[in-house]
Amino acid sequence: MKIGVIGTGYVGLTTGICLAELGNKVCCVDKKKRKIEDLKKGKIPIYEPGLKELLDKNKSRVSFTTDTKKCVESAEVIYIAVGTPAKPTGEADITQIEEVSRDIAGVLNDYKVIVEKSTVPVKTGEWVKRTIKLNVPQEVDFDVVSNPEFLREGSAIDDFLHPDRILLGVESKRAKNIMMELYKPLNAPFVITDIKSAEIIKHAANSFLALKISYINAIANICELVNADVISVAEGMGYDKRIGRQFLDAGIGYGGSCFPKDVSAFIKITEEFGYDFELLKIVEKINREQRKNFILKIKKSLWILKNKTICVLGLSFKPNTDDIREAPSIDIIEALLKEGAKIKAYDPAAVARTREIFKEIDYKDNPYDAASESDALLILTEWDEFKNLDLKKIKEVMHQPIIVDGRNIFDPKKMAEMGFTYASIGR
Numbered sequence: 001m002k003i004g005v006i007g008t009g010y011v012g013l014t015t016g017i018c019l020a021e022l023g024n025k026v027c028c029v030d031k032k033k034r035k036i037e038d039l040k041k042g043k044i045p046i047y048e049p050g051l052k053e054l055l056d057k058n059k060s061r062v063s064f065t066t067d068t069k070k071c072v073e074s075a076e077v078i079y080i081a082v083g084t085p086a087k088p089t090g091e092a093d094i095t096q097i098e099e100v101s102r103d104i105a106g107v108l109n110d111y112k113v114i115v116e117k118s119t120v121p122v123k124t125g126e127w128v129k130r131t132i133k134l135n136v137p138q139e140v141d142f143d144v145v146s147n148p149e150f151l152r153e154g155s156a157i158d159d160f161l162h163p164d165r166i167l168l169g170v171e172s173k174r175a176k177n178i179m180m181e182l183y184k185p186l187n188a189p190f191v192i193t194d195i196k197s198a199e200i201i202k203h204a205a206n207s208f209l210a211l212k213i214s215y216i217n218a219i220a221n222i223c224e225l226v227n228a229d230v231i232s233v234a235e236g237m238g239y240d241k242r243i244g245r246q247f248l249d250a251g252i253g254y255g256g257s258c259f260p261k262d263v264s265a266f267i268k269i270t271e272e273f274g275y276d277f278e279l280l281k282i283v284e285k286i287n288r289e290q291r292k293n294f295i296l297k298i299k300k301s302l303w304i305l306k307n308k309t310i311c312v313l314g315l316s317f318k319p320n321t322d323d324i325r326e327a328p329s330i331d332i333i334e335a336l337l338k339e340g341a342k343i344k345a346y347d348p349a350a351v352a353r354t355r356e357i358f359k360e361i362d363y364k365d366n367p368y369d370a371a372s373e374s375d376a377l378l379i380l381t382e383w384d385e386f387k388n389l390d391l392k393k394i395k396e397v398m399h400q401p402i403i404v405d406g407r408n409i410f411d412p413k414k415m416a417e418m419g420f421t422y423a424s425i426g427r
């Protein structure tokens with residue numbers, strides 16, 4: 001099939017390249033000229049394991065352009081994958097969705113399926129349809145489909161090619177058949193709904209996962225009060241198939257470009273329709289407090305932070321990405337700097353992005369240089385590299401052997417045996 005993808009962010013780019021891998025001819029559009037120039041040269045603007053290799057493999061089937069018209073005219077299915085960032089109020093800013101809908105309308109020449117791929121508030125599909133209808137120069141048939149994406153950064157290709165389900169919010173049989181044909185090679189179960197239900201499923205699923213994380217973080221806080229172990233609790237809960245072990249890792253809370261934005265957007269949109277989603281407000285509160293509690297933990301281990309040298313290992317919001325959007329590391333570093341601490345930091349991928357925010361940090365090329373002469377070491381992201389650290393060496397180079405672990409990657413007993421003062425979450 002001939003596919004157009006508008007927006008080459010995380011979702012758009014992965015979708016485009018993966019659809020090419022399935023044998024389709026894909027045209028990716030973005031307004032940013034430089035990004036498109038880079039993509040034409042095979043340069044991927046994001047850190048996503050395997051994506052460059054997959055683009056190289058499929059380069060005969062993928063093209064990049066800034067010309068929406070060229071792309072829309074020739075495509076049978078057009079994906080809208082532009083950003084829906086949060087406004088300061090928490091509500092989703094869907095300006096770009098409206099702009100793209102108008103752009104598509106202006107060049108709609110034949111029946112096409114317009115797929116809403118970005119995460120959007122419920123009823124956006126209705127607006128997309130209305131906007132296109134109002135702006136088409138001549139009467140032309142088209143369908144809008146909601147097809148939310150569930151891929152995770154760091155495992156985006158695998159998530160796209162091996163999804164748990166393919167969600168299609170459709171209004172017509174014609175659109176449904178085209179979309180099912182397109183995704184047939186993935187061999188995954190289809191969930192077919194109306195458009196509004198599909199839009200809600202995406203917000204409800206992300207918010208539920210965020211809720212699961214805040215729930216286990218609340219349990220971790222209780223475990224600390226009574227000297228229990230949250231990892232054992234999560235294991236005991238997780239064996240129940242109705243609960244499941246995934247997303248029950250306590251820590252310094254969720255970050256990234258999705259959960260924080262989607263939870264607050266869901267609260268806002270439901271408020272607009274007259275429902276006060278108090279449960280999700282508490283999810284957000286617990287998430288914020290988790291970072292504050294971590295600062296208190298550092299203070300408990302170090303007492304005064306002023307002029308102390310603190311080593312931060314892990315800056316990205318999770319492993320296998322260079323993304324620091326809404327990363328706990330940002331709030332934590334900000335608080336430490338405010339208290340007058342000196343920071344040395346290392347991350348396998350996110351140093352360049354963090355440097356744009358914090359110039360005053362002493363960035364190092366490896367964890368040992370970062371740990372050298374430090375008064376405490378913090379684990380903020382659970383990269384595999386940190387799980388395999390030579391802790392003996394770390395202890396030798398540190399000024400004092402204090403580790404505050406925000407991701408529970410080490411065994412407290414072993415750490416104590418090695419002579420570390422070790423604090424973690426909920427243990």
Ligand code: UGA
Pocket residue numbers: 119149150151152153154206209213246247248249250251252253254255256257258259317318
């Ligand atoms: C999330 C969803 O998992 C995807 O299904 C969805 O498609 C995506 O948002 C999106 O809406 O685009 P992502 O933000 O890439 O994916 O990352 P996750 O792996 O879900 O992690 C989110 C945050 O939760 C991270 O900060 C992670 O450290 C934290 N987390 C996750 C925990 O603190 N504990 C856990 O047990 C799991």
